Amino acid sequence: MEILQALVNGLLIGGVYAVISIGLTLVFGVMSIINFAQAEFLMLGMFIAFFCWQYLGLDPMFGALVAFAVVFAFGMLVQRGLIERVMKAPDVAQIFLTVGLLIVLENAALLAFGSDFRSVQVPYQTSAIRLGELIIGVPYLLAFAVSLVAGILLWAFLRFTWLGQAMRATSQDANAALSLGMDVRRIRQIAFGLGVGMTALGGAVILPYFTASPTIGGQFVVLMFTAVVLGGLGNVLGAVIGGLAVGVIQTMSTLVLPIQLQNLVLFIVFILVLALRPEGLLRQK
Amino acid sequence: MSSDRKCISSRPVDSTRRGLVAAAGVATVAAGFPAIVRAQPKEVNVGVIMPLSGANAQFGINSRNGIELVADEINEAGGIQGLGGAKIKLIVADGTSTPTTAANVAQRMISQNQVTAILGAFASSLTIAISEVTERRGIPLLTMSFADQITGRGFKNIFQVVSKASTIGAAQFNDALAIAKAAGETVTKAAIMYEDTAYGTAQAKGLREAAKAAGVEVVMDDAYPLGITDVTPLITKLRNSGAQMVFPVSYLNDSLLIIRTMRQQQIDIPAIGGAAGYVIPDFVKGLGEFANDVLSVSPANYDRVPELTDRFEKRYGYFMVHEALEHAVCMGVLAEAMDICKSADPAKVRDTLAKERFEKGWSTAMTGAVKFDETGLNTLAKPVMVQWQEGRLRTVWPKDLATAPARWKGKTISL
C-alpha cells in the first residue's frame, strides 16, 4: 500500500516535472543548446500566476495560461535578441550566454519582486480525494491534469501541424530543413518560446502547493536536467517519461533511503546516464 | 626705557619660556581634549549586519526594524545618559546570504565606521563568520542566532540573548509533552522532521535528546533537503509511522507545504513547529484558519510585554516577531551597558556585557532580565511554547509565562 501511494504521488508530481522538462528538451532538440536558464522561466511563470491571483483573482490553473502566453512572447524576444546570436559560436559562448541569462533573470526578479516568499490561498489547498486507502491531494491532481492537457496539446501540435512538423524536421537536420525552404530562424524562435512557455506553465500550476520567490528556480534545475537526460536530450516523449520517472524515483527512493538523500539519488542517476548513455535511455525517435 | 635693554636681552628667553608654557598648556588641553571628547561622544556607532537580501531577507528586515525601534526610542528620550546624551547611530549593512560577504561587511564596519559593537546576523552561518572577525578585533557581537557552535568556541566577544538550539529543541519537546499530559494524553511515539540546514539540524538534535530522556520513541527522524519540491513522501512516512505528535523544523516555504499536505492527507495529530516559518505573519496569511491551534516553540514571544511590543506593531503594522524582539533586546542591553560603563570603548563595553545584569527598558522584554555567562550565553533566556489562536500568536506554556490557555486536540487546558 505504501508503495502504491508513493507510486501515485510520484506520478502526480512527475507529470509536472514532465511539462517543465519538455521545454528544455524542445529547445535542445531544435537548437542543440542547453538552456541553463530554463528554471528561471519557471520562476517567471510562477510569479505571473501569482500576480494574476493577487490582482485579478485568477486561480493559478487559469493563471498558467496567462503565464504561458506571456513567457512565450518573452521567450521569442530573448531568442531573437540573444540566443540566435550564438548559434554558430563555440560551446563556451553558448553555455555562458544562458548562464548569464540565468543570472540576469534571477537578479532582475530579486530587484523587482523582493525576496519575500509569495503563496496563494486557494479553496482546495487542503482538499483530497480518497480512493480506498489512497489519498490524492487535489492541488497535485489539478496540476497533473493541466500538465497532461498541455503535454497532449504540444504533442498534437508537433505531430499534426505544419509548424510542428517543421520543428521536428529542423531538430533532426537543420540544413536539410533549410534547403527545403523552411524559415529555420523563425522555427527556432517559436520553438524557444514554446519551450520556455511550457516550463512557465509548469511553474504556474504548482503555485497552489508551493511558494514563489526569485530563487525558486534552483530547486528544479537538477530535476529538469535529470528528466531530460534520462529521456534523451531532444526527445519530447523522452522528457515526459523522464519527468514521470524522476517523480517516481524521488518518491520511491524515500521508502528505502533517508529523504535527505533523495536528490543525491537523482544526481547519481544523472551522472550515470551521462557517462554511460548520453543519448538517453530511450531510443532516439 | 633703561630697562628696555635688559628686556631686549631677556626677551627671547622670556618669550621662549612663555612660548613653552603656552605650548605646554595647549598641549595639555589638546591631550585632554580628545579624552573629554571620547568620554562624551556626540554619537555612538553601532553596526547592524542583517541578511537584507536573499532567502532570509524578511527576517533580516524584521530584525533591523526591532533594532531601529529601540534606537529611535532611546535617542528621542535624550540618548544614552551615561555618555552625556550621546545618540545611537546605526550603521546598517546587508550581510547577504553569503558568510564571506558578511565577514567583509563586519571588517568594513570595524575599520571604517569605528563601531562600538555589532548586532547581527540572524542566520547562524553569517553570525559565525562575522564572529571570527569580531573576536579577532575585540569588538562585541550581540546576536539571537542560536546554533550551539556560536557559544561553544570559547570566544570572549560574543553575546547571545537566546537559548542554544539544543535547549530550544529540548523545550520544544518537553513543553509539548507537558501540554499533552495536561490534556490527559500519554505520548509514546513522536516524529521529527527537519530541513538539513544548520538551524534545522541543531534543533533536531535537541529534540532527539529530549525524546530519549523522556522515554518517548522517535518513530520518524528525517532530514529533508532545504527547498524540497515535494513533501508527500515525508507526510506519507509520517502517517505510516504512527506518531502521536510531529515536530517539524522549517522555514516558511516548507512549513506551509507540510501543514497543508498534512491536512490534505487528513493527518490531524498535533504539529509543534520549531519557530522560524511557524511563527511569522506569513504563516497565518498563507494558511488562514488552518493555522489555528498549530503550536510552536519560540525563543521569545511578544505578548508578554505588550506595553513595549505594541509600539512595534503600531510603527510597522505587524506583530513583533521574535527575531525583532530579540534584536530589540540586544540593542537595549548594549545601550544599558554603555550607560553603565559610561564609555563607548569596545573593550570596556565588552567587559560590562560580560559582568553585569541588565534589567532596564528593553532588556526586560524577554524574561525580565539578561545576564551572560562566560561562554556568552544569556542564562536567563527561556524558550516558550506559542500557539496560533484566532490569527494571533499567544504564549501558552510554561504556565508562569503564558498569556492564554493552551489547546490540544480541541481541548482547552486551563491556566
Add this chain to the structure above:
Amino acid sequence: MSQAPVDRSASDAVAARRRRIGWGVLLVAAVILPWLLPEQGYTLRVACLILLFAALAQAWNIAAGLSGLISLGHAGFFGAGAYVSTLLLINFGISPWFGMVAALLFGALLAALLSLPTLRLRGHYFALATIAFGEVMRVIGNSWSDVTGGPVGLSVPFSQPSFAVMQFQSLRPYYFLLLVALIITCLVFERIRRGALGLRLRALKNHPDAAASLGVDTTRAKFTVAVISGAITAVIGVLYAQFMFFFDPDTVFSLAGISVRAALITIIGGMGAVAGPLIGAVLIIPIEELTNMLFSSTAAGLSQLVFGAVLIAVVIWQPRGLLSLLTRLGGKR
C-alpha cells in the same frame, strides 16, 4: 599602411620585453601595496579576496581556457580542499601547510575520478556533468554530518597566531600567502600554455578531428589538465578556509558563489589568457563590495545583475573578454 611582409622578430622581441617589464612593475606594485594599507583594514581584506578569487579563476582558466573543459562544478574541488585540510587540523592537529598537500592530492584524485566518465562528453553535456558533481559534493557535505559537521559548517580552531598553523594576527601575511598562490597558478598556466601540452590542447580545441588523426592523444592531454586544475583549486580552498576561519557546505560548494563566479571572472576578463582572471577579479570583487557599501539592501542583486549582463555582452560581442578590449585600446597590432 603597407601590407608588405616585414621581419617582425625585432618588434616581437621589443613587445615581449615590454610585456615582461609590465609584469615586473605589476609584481612590484603588488608587493608594495600591503605596506601602504592599514594592516587590519578593510581595503587589505578586499585585496586578499581579489587575490584569492583571481587564483581560483586562473585555476579554472587552466581547464577551460587552455583545453575547452567548461566546468561548472569547480566548487566541488574548492570545498573538498577546505574540508580535507580543516578536518585534518581539527581531528589530528595536522598543520594546514601539510593540509595543502593533502588537498592537492585529494583534488587531483577527485578530478581523475570525475574525468573517467565525463571527458569524452561534448561541451554542453560535460558542463552538465560537472554541475552534478558540484552538487553531489554539496549534498554529501550537508548530509555526512559525522565527518563534515553537516550544514552547521566547520570552524578552524581558534589559536594563537603562528606560522605553523597558518593563522596570523595581521592581514599582511595572508596577502602574501595568497599572492604567492596566485603567482604559482599563473606560472603553471603559462608553463602549460607555452609547452608541448598547450600546443596539443590548442590543436585539439581548434581542430579536434585533425588533431586526433595526427596522433594527438586528446584524452590524455585533457585528463592531465583537468587533474592539475582540480588539484590547484583544492589548494585554494584550503587558503579560503584559513582566511575565513569558518565555512559551511552551501558556501564552499556553491554553484553560484564559487563555480559560476570563477567562470564569470575569467570570461569577463578574458578566457585563455593569463591576464584574464586578474583583470576580471580586480574589476568584479571591488565592484561587488562597492555596490554592497553604497546601495546595501535597497538594490540587492544589482551587482549580480550587472555582471550577468556583462557576461552576456562579452559572450556575444567580445568573446575574448575585456583583455582583448584593452589590448585593442593599447594599440597593439
